Structures are given as C-alpha cells and as structure tokens.
Amino acid sequence: MKAYIHHAASVSVQPLNAPIQAVEFPADVQHPDYKDRIPPAKIRRMGSAVKMGIWSALEAGAQSEDPIIMGSGLGCLKDSERFLEGLRGAPDIVSPTPFIQSTHNTVSGQIALHLGNHLYNITHTQNGVSFEASLIDAMLWLQEKQGYVMVGGVEEHIPLLHEIADNLNVNSSTRDAYSEGSAFLRVGSKPSDVAISACTIAGSREEAVELVLQSKAELVLTGNSGPVVMAAPSFGPVPTLDYTRFTGIHMSNSAQAAALAFRMLSGESIDHHQPRKVAIFNQYLDASFGVTILEQN
Amino acid sequence: MGRGVQEHTNRLLSGLTGIGRVHRIDGLPHEYYGGELNQSVEEILANAGLTSIDSRLSRSTALAFSAIQELLENVDFGGGKRCALINATSVGGMDTTEQEYLRNRESWDYTRFLQHNLGQINDRLCAHYGWNLFNTTMSTACSSAANAMMLGARLIRSGQYDQVIVGGTDALSNFTMRGFESLMIYDAELCRPFDDTRAGLNLGEAAAYVLLESEQSARERGHTANVRLTGWANANDAFHATASSPDGKGAVLSMTQALEVANLQPEDIDYINAHGTATPNNDLSESIAIKQVFSEVPVFSSTKAFTGHTLAAAGAIEAVFSVLSIEKNLAWANLNWTTPIADTGLVPALETTSLEINHVLSNSFGFGGNNSTLIFSSI
Known part of the structure; x- marks a missing residue:
C-alpha cells in the first residue's frame, strides 16, 4: 500500500526558502526562526534536536491525532555528553536536566507534549537506516488504520564526532561533511501528488541495487549515512545524484533526502533533473541499505 | 536472577530478590542497590558458550547475545521462514562510552565509542549469526521492549513475516544510575513497588527475547505454543x-x-x-x-x-x-x-x-x- 506525502519540511544545511542547491562543506545548519512556531520560553529549555524536530514536524503539518514515528541514529548527543561532563566534573551532585533530555525518544515525546498528542509515539534507532525503519512502521500503520502519520528523522552533531573521526583516520572531506538536521513528512492513506510506493531495508548491497533497478526509477538519489563513505554502486543507465551534497552526512540524512525527493517530484528541478520517479539508495557502511521509492501520482 | 528461563522461574518461586549491592560500576559516589549480574562481559559470553565472539563489545550487547543464544537453542528460527528482529535498548553501549569518557581524555581509546550506537547491537547479532533480515531497534526509554513486541506482532499480523525475535537489553551504567538519582527517584534502600513508603526505583540490568510466530508458521513446523x-x-x-x-x-x-x-x-x-x-x-x-x-x-x-x-x-x-x-x-x-x-x-x-x-x-x-x-x- 502506498503512503502519500501531504507535506514535508526539514531543517538542514540548505538555505531556507530558497531553491535546493549543493553546499560547500563544512557547513552549518540553517536554523529557522523557531519563535514562529514555538513559544520563546520553551525554546530556551530545548536542545537543538528537539527544536529542529518540533519545528519540522509542525512545519510539515503535524496534528494532535497523527501518530509520530521517527528515527534517530545517535539521539540527543549534546545532552548525553553534557550529562557525562556533569558526572566527570561534579561527582556528587549532577543536574537532572541533561539526563531527562538525553533519552532517544526525547524529540518524539516533546512533539507529542507540544501538540497534546496521545497517539502512537515511537523512536527507531537503527544507525543510518533509522528513518527507513520508521517509514516501514508508518506504512504498516496506514495499512492498519488509514489516516495520517508523521514520519521523520532527527540527528544532532557534536564536536566529539569530529574528534573520533580524526582519531580513527576518517578522511577529512568525509569528516567535513558531517552535519545534522531534521526532516518530517506528513504521510497519509489519502492520495496526494507524490506517493511513497515502497521502503525496504536490505542487508546487502546487491539486494538493494536490485530493488532500485526493479523500481524503474528515473533518478537514484545515492548517499551515505554512515561515518565512513562507501562508493555508490552502478545503476546501469539510470542517472544518480549524491544527496549528501545537499544534506551532509548524518544518520538521518535519508529523511532529508525524502523531503528533497518530495520537492523534486512536486516540480522543483535539481541539477536539471526532473524525474517522475525517484529511488533513494542510502548506505550505512556495509551493514544496512535503505531503499525508498517515491513517485508522482 | 540468573541466566535463562529456568533460573528465573526458580528465583521467582524462591521469593528471593535479585537485587543487591552494585559492585561493577566505576566512579559511583556511594553504595547503590541494583539488579546486577555479577559477571564480566567475558564471563557473560563464556557462560552462554559464545567464546568465539570478540569480547570488545558493550555489556548491553553481551547480555543480548546471552539471551538470544538461549532462545536459539530452544526454537527453530529461520529455515526458510520470513524472519525479522526487533530489538530495544535505552542506552545501548553507554556502559562502554562512559568508561572511556570518564577517563583522562589523553588516554581515550576512540574505537570504544563505536559501540555507543544503539543499533550496533543488532549489527553485531546479525554479523555473528549470519542473519540477513529486517531488523530495527526501538528506543522509547522504559517502554522500549514492549514497543518492540508490539511491532513484531503487527508485522506478523500483516502477513509480512512468519517469525520475529522481539525483546530488549540494557546494562547498568553510571549514566543511568546517576541520572535517576539526580531526579531523586533512586531509592537508597531496596525498592518497594506500590508501597506507601516507596521512595524510588533500583535499576537492574537484563536482556530478554521472545520468538513471536504466526499460528500457521508454528503449525507448519509442528510446534505447539502455550x-x-x-x-x-x-x-x-x-x-x-x-x-x-x-x-x-x-x-x-x-x-x-x-x-x-x-x-x-x-x-x-x-x-x-x-x-x-x-x-x-x-x-x-x-x-x-x-x-x-x-x-x-x-x-x-x-x-x-x-x-x-x-x-x-x-x-x-x-x-x-x-x-x-x-x-x-x-x-x-x-x-x-x-x-x-x-x-x-x-x-x-x-x-x-x-x-x-x-x-x-x-x-x-x-x-x-x-x-x-x-x-x-x-x-
């Protein structure tokens, strides 16, 4: 069963309210004016993952009766590190705030709290395919219950990721492309102009390539969500475009790639491509491969 | 409480708690009660007969291996069935991360941070057992494993899968113990659920996995579930x-x-x-x-x-x-x-x-x- 995209929104390295463009890395996330959607008193207490997540969910049209299903490979890293720093710095007394905000489902829980939303509320954390796992869960939900679901992914960057990369000899251009951000899609069983026709997590590259070829996509958006870049495989005559040029590298960048694909299929051309059907090929190291097929309805 | 269904049953029947003083967590400011398995990562793996596994892994991963190994020794998983794995953890490899993080920064072994990702546990399980199957990890704090079981059930009911291993794992850590203590809900004494004098929880560490299977698939392999x-x-x-x-x-x-x-x-x-x-x-x-x-x-x-x-x-x-x-x-x-x-x-x-x-x-x-x-x- 297809899931139709009704709205999508992201916070990313892409400039706000501008055509999609390739970005020079290292690049900072282009934060929106969160005050437009979140009361300032609340913003001050929120970590960046929470801000990005709530803003993009609201911008994509989240309602109080939409289940919230999202992915995050590494969760709320800033607060996790802040709490560890607290343990190191003050062995007796530590502030509970970063601990509360460190749990992986902080963002999905805060979105529910913000909306007064009592529905299914889930965070998947399967490294670089956390978004695909969320989308598979969301499509199953729509098959069971119809209606709408908010599905997305959020990732937060901390300098320690750079430090780890440098110490483990990750090449510097990969490391410089490390980024962060969020994206949410409001998907529903009710038809719209763009459909997600399939989403699969494959355990091997060959299986994933085969799924892409079978889909008859006119463009493959390829990318790496893992900390080390693997070369994109060949898809024969089908043109490819590396989506990390637009999103940077992080474990939830395939959510942003889905938001990009939605814009392309809604008529926006990127690098002169105007496909009617797109496959997202997301590789996380040699371990997991996400394949998501989107098409014009 | 022990390893395996039988040891847990015996312990429940005995009425003796598995909670005692925590010994294995470094850097705690005072004594804590907790449900600690008094075994090292190496011992957890050895007791499960998993001596071929590289023991440089997080304690949560070792606990998961131990429980899944017991499950696999008692069920027929795979064999042409459509299989999936839905795991759950709240802090994943935090036990490994904090051991490095709380040490002198100059002596960090950065490779140990690679155990941090919650999804890494599935990657290690799949690599060891040679599984190429749909897997994900759910992390919704203390309800994580229940949500993993729910997704497993939905995947089977949809007809997409015959067998799904569902469950969760979490090791004790300085991070979670101090975290709940900072919220002033970690009881310094033994915890007393539903008692008027209750003053908070004691944390424990555990892993547990269950095989969910469709009725038809179980029948086909001659298995009778209770x-x-x-x-x-x-x-x-x-x-x-x-x-x-x-x-x-x-x-x-x-x-x-x-x-x-x-x-x-x-x-x-x-x-x-x-x-x-x-x-x-x-x-x-x-x-x-x-x-x-x-x-x-x-x-x-x-x-x-x-x-x-x-x-x-x-x-x-x-x-x-x-x-x-x-x-x-x-x-x-x-x-x-x-x-x-x-x-x-x-x-x-x-x-x-x-x-x-x-x-x-x-x-x-x-x-x-x-x-x-x-x-x-x-x-």
Missing part, C-alpha cells in the same frame, strides 16, 4: 517529559486500547504485571489508571523488586514472566510491600499466588509520556 500475544497498544500521556499525569491518561489509553485489540473486557484479565517502578509518581499514577480501567482490580504485582527496573529490557523480561504466569497459573509476588498507598488502597499480590490465569496484562511506561500495554493469553 501462549498468544493478543493485545498491544502504545499511547502518549502528553503531560510531562518524565512524570506521569495525575489521572494516568496515557496509561488508561494504552490499557483500554490493548483490551480492544485483544477483543477482551477488563474482567477477562486474571493478573496484571504492572510497570510498578516504585517511584512515588509512577505507582500512584498507574494505580489510579488501573482503578479507572478495572471496576474490580484483578490480582496485580510488580516484579521489579525481584529484577530492579531493567529499563528497555523490562517489557521483555516481564513478557517472559507473564508467559510463565499463564503456563504455571501463578501471579508473582510483589516483594517488600507493607502498606497500601493512602490515596488508592490497592494491595498487590504479597506472595506468589496460585490462580487460574488465562489473560495477563503487562504495562511498560517510559519517559516522554510513552505508555505501552501488552496482553498475553492462554491457548
């Missing part, structure tokens, strides 16, 4: 980041919706394995919610005074206890209880009690207002 997972629901309390609402709205919704999925009435439930963390807030809110759903409250207890609160593993551990309840017609004892909560007056099962049990309702609630309920039924 218990069905009949009901499931997840609802959000949408009240506070960590605390439950005074009226237990999310808990009422998850229990009510799980009963609907199971097509059961409240009076059909014979035993409730409650979330019952022994925090003042949870046990009051859960009691109020139970009283709202059940005009006559069934026999209920929290087994967390046996295990400690095992966070993301709790829903899976308690699923196993619920299955045992049905198989043995026993409601497990709620240890350390003396006085009813003044506002609700509910009295849990004080001793392990024999009664006919056909339907068990099991609650798991977590931070982020995350409320999940599972219902297990006899066949």
Whole structure:
C-alpha cells in the first residue's frame, strides 16, 4: 500500500526558502526562526534536536491525532555528553536536566507534549537506516488504520564526532561533511501528488541495487549515512545524484533526502533533473541499505 | 536472577530478590542497590558458550547475545521462514562510552565509542549469526521492549513475516544510575513497588527475547505454543517529559486500547504485571489508571523488586514472566510491600499466588509520556 506525502519540511544545511542547491562543506545548519512556531520560553529549555524536530514536524503539518514515528541514529548527543561532563566534573551532585533530555525518544515525546498528542509515539534507532525503519512502521500503520502519520528523522552533531573521526583516520572531506538536521513528512492513506510506493531495508548491497533497478526509477538519489563513505554502486543507465551534497552526512540524512525527493517530484528541478520517479539508495557502511521509492501520482 | 528461563522461574518461586549491592560500576559516589549480574562481559559470553565472539563489545550487547543464544537453542528460527528482529535498548553501549569518557581524555581509546550506537547491537547479532533480515531497534526509554513486541506482532499480523525475535537489553551504567538519582527517584534502600513508603526505583540490568510466530508458521513446523500475544497498544500521556499525569491518561489509553485489540473486557484479565517502578509518581499514577480501567482490580504485582527496573529490557523480561504466569497459573509476588498507598488502597499480590490465569496484562511506561500495554493469553 502506498503512503502519500501531504507535506514535508526539514531543517538542514540548505538555505531556507530558497531553491535546493549543493553546499560547500563544512557547513552549518540553517536554523529557522523557531519563535514562529514555538513559544520563546520553551525554546530556551530545548536542545537543538528537539527544536529542529518540533519545528519540522509542525512545519510539515503535524496534528494532535497523527501518530509520530521517527528515527534517530545517535539521539540527543549534546545532552548525553553534557550529562557525562556533569558526572566527570561534579561527582556528587549532577543536574537532572541533561539526563531527562538525553533519552532517544526525547524529540518524539516533546512533539507529542507540544501538540497534546496521545497517539502512537515511537523512536527507531537503527544507525543510518533509522528513518527507513520508521517509514516501514508508518506504512504498516496506514495499512492498519488509514489516516495520517508523521514520519521523520532527527540527528544532532557534536564536536566529539569530529574528534573520533580524526582519531580513527576518517578522511577529512568525509569528516567535513558531517552535519545534522531534521526532516518530517506528513504521510497519509489519502492520495496526494507524490506517493511513497515502497521502503525496504536490505542487508546487502546487491539486494538493494536490485530493488532500485526493479523500481524503474528515473533518478537514484545515492548517499551515505554512515561515518565512513562507501562508493555508490552502478545503476546501469539510470542517472544518480549524491544527496549528501545537499544534506551532509548524518544518520538521518535519508529523511532529508525524502523531503528533497518530495520537492523534486512536486516540480522543483535539481541539477536539471526532473524525474517522475525517484529511488533513494542510502548506505550505512556495509551493514544496512535503505531503499525508498517515491513517485508522482 | 540468573541466566535463562529456568533460573528465573526458580528465583521467582524462591521469593528471593535479585537485587543487591552494585559492585561493577566505576566512579559511583556511594553504595547503590541494583539488579546486577555479577559477571564480566567475558564471563557473560563464556557462560552462554559464545567464546568465539570478540569480547570488545558493550555489556548491553553481551547480555543480548546471552539471551538470544538461549532462545536459539530452544526454537527453530529461520529455515526458510520470513524472519525479522526487533530489538530495544535505552542506552545501548553507554556502559562502554562512559568508561572511556570518564577517563583522562589523553588516554581515550576512540574505537570504544563505536559501540555507543544503539543499533550496533543488532549489527553485531546479525554479523555473528549470519542473519540477513529486517531488523530495527526501538528506543522509547522504559517502554522500549514492549514497543518492540508490539511491532513484531503487527508485522506478523500483516502477513509480512512468519517469525520475529522481539525483546530488549540494557546494562547498568553510571549514566543511568546517576541520572535517576539526580531526579531523586533512586531509592537508597531496596525498592518497594506500590508501597506507601516507596521512595524510588533500583535499576537492574537484563536482556530478554521472545520468538513471536504466526499460528500457521508454528503449525507448519509442528510446534505447539502455550501462549498468544493478543493485545498491544502504545499511547502518549502528553503531560510531562518524565512524570506521569495525575489521572494516568496515557496509561488508561494504552490499557483500554490493548483490551480492544485483544477483543477482551477488563474482567477477562486474571493478573496484571504492572510497570510498578516504585517511584512515588509512577505507582500512584498507574494505580489510579488501573482503578479507572478495572471496576474490580484483578490480582496485580510488580516484579521489579525481584529484577530492579531493567529499563528497555523490562517489557521483555516481564513478557517472559507473564508467559510463565499463564503456563504455571501463578501471579508473582510483589516483594517488600507493607502498606497500601493512602490515596488508592490497592494491595498487590504479597506472595506468589496460585490462580487460574488465562489473560495477563503487562504495562511498560517510559519517559516522554510513552505508555505501552501488552496482553498475553492462554491457548
């Protein structure tokens, strides 16, 4: 069963309210004016993952009766590190705030709290395919219950990721492309102009390539969500475009790639491509491969 | 409590808690009670007969290996079936991360941070067992494993899969122990679920996994199951980041919706394995919610005074206890209880009690207002 995209929104390295463009890395996330959607008193207490997540969910049209299903490979890293720093710095007394905000489902829980939303509320954390796992869960939900679901992914960057990369000899251009951000899609069983026709997590590259070829996509958006870049495989005559040029590298960048694909299929051309059907090929190291097929309805 | 279903059954029947003084966590400022497995990572793997595994892995991963190995020795998993793995953890490799992070920065071994990712546990399991199957990890704090079981059930009901391993794992860590203590809900004494004097939880560490299988698939391989997972629901309390609402709205919704999925009435439930963390807030809110759903409250207890609160593993551990309840017609004892909560007056099962049990309702609630309920039924 297809899931139709009704709205999508992201916070990313892409400039706000501008055509999609390739970005020079290292690049900072282009934060929106969160005050437009979140009361300032609340913003001050929120970590960046929470801000990005709530803003993009609201911008994509989240309602109080939409289940919230999202992915995050590494969760709320800033607060996790802040709490560890607290343990190191003050062995007796530590502030509970970063601990509360460190749990992986902080963002999905805060979105529910913000909306007064009592529905299914889930965070998947399967490294670089956390978004695909969320989308598979969301499509199953729509098959069971119809209606709408908010599905997305959020990732937060901390300098320690750079430090780890440098110490483990990750090449510097990969490391410089490390980024962060969020994206949410409001998907529903009710038809719209763009459909997600399939989403699969494959355990091997060959299986994933085969799924892409079978889909008859006119463009493959390829990318790496893992900390080390693997070369994109060949898809024969089908043109490819590396989506990390637009999103940077992080474990939830395939959510942003889905938001990009939605814009392309809604008529926006990127690098002169105007496909009617797109496959997202997301590789996380040699371990997991996400394949998501989107098409014009 | 030990390793394996038999050791856990024996321990439950003995009425002796698995909680004691915690010895294995570095850098704690004072003594803590916790449900600690008194074995190193190497010992956990060796006791499971997994000596070929590189022991440079997180404790949560080692616990997961130990439990899954026991499961695989007792079930036929794979063999042409359509299989999946739905794991759950709240802090994943935090035990490894904190060991490095809290050391002198100049001497960090950066490779150990690669164990941090929660999804890494599945990657290690799949690599070791040679599994190429759909897998994901759910992390919704203390309700994680219940949500993994719910997704596994939905995947089977949809007809997409025949067999799904579902469960969760979490090791004790300085991070979580100090975290709950910073919230002033870590009891310095033994935890007392549903007792008026309760002052917080004791954490525990555990892993538990269950094989969910479609009726048809089980029949095809000549397997007879004793218990069905009949009901499931997840609802959000949408009240506070960590605390439950005074009226237990999310808990009422998850229990009510799980009963609907199971097509059961409240009076059909014979035993409730409650979330019952022994925090003042949870046990009051859960009691109020139970009283709202059940005009006559069934026999209920929290087994967390046996295990400690095992966070993301709790829903899976308690699923196993619920299955045992049905198989043995026993409601497990709620240890350390003396006085009813003044506002609700509910009295849990004080001793392990024999009664006919056909339907068990099991609650798991977590931070982020995350409320999940599972219902297990006899066949």
